[in-house]
Amino acid sequence: MLLQTLKNSQITDNEISELMISQEKVAHVQSNNPLDHALLVLIKSGYTSIPVLDKQYKVQGQVGKAQILDSILGMERIEMERLHEYFVSDVMTEKVPRMKKDETFGKALMLSINHPFVCIEDNDGAFLGIMTRRSILALIHRHLEKI
Numbered sequence: 001m002l003l004q005t006l007k008n009s010q011i012t013d014n015e016i017s018e019l020m021i022s023q024e025k026v027a028h029v030q031s032n033n034p035l036d037h038a039l040l041v042l043i044k045s046g047y048t049s050i051p052v053l054d055k056q057y058k059v060q061g062q063v064g065k066a067q068i069l070d071s072i073l074g075m076e077r078i079e080m081e082r083l084h085e086y087f088v089s090d091v092m093t094e095k096v097p098r099m100k101k102d103e104t105f106g107k108a109l110m111l112s113i114n115h116p117f118v119c120i121e122d123n124d125g126a127f128l129g130i131m132t133r134r135s136i137l138a139l140i141h142r143h144l145e146k147i
């Protein structure tokens with residue numbers, strides 16, 4: 001019953017700020033960044049995959065270490081010297097889960113089944129931050145503990 005309520009409820013402003021990693025703390029790249037820069041950001045941040053934003057801070061997609069390394073995979077070795085020949089736009093995927101800040105928690109939960117993070121946008125499509133699988137599970141756990 002509590003879970004049903006949670007599923008259909010809008011995420012409150014308080015919960016959004018608790019659940020969401022805000023935009024300034026999210027490691028990201030732009031689609032016109034060279035791939036060597038993107039790989040550096042991914043390695044330094046430690047994340048597998050991060051959002052790709054445009055100059056207006058709108059979400060364009062996501063890029064991960066696997067896609068970058070795959071693009072420079074030669075017949076016998078990873079050809080690191082080719083990294084600077086490509087841009088993020090050459091390897092990124094435009095498929096990225098996204099939702100508006102005022103949509104239901106159920107949508108975030110459903111998206112998180114297949115995606116490790118969900119991009120949160122305002123009504124004009126500006127990127128506000130990400131909601132991670134970890135924060136979604138933590139919220140459910142907190143609600144279950146109240147039962």
Ligand code: 4BW
Nearest residue numbers: 021025026027045046047048049050116117132133134135
């Ligand atoms: O650097 C890390 N610090 C901490 N505290 N945990 C980490 C770190 N790197 C990975 N983790 C853990 C988290 O539990 O491994 C999980 C999988 O990481 P991922 O996917 O494969 O890099 C993490 O799970 P999560 O917190 O639920 O995050 C899910 C995914 O969201 C991450 C990554 O793709 C993205 N992400 C999380 N925080 C991010 C971020 N992307 C950019 N900037 C951030 N600050």
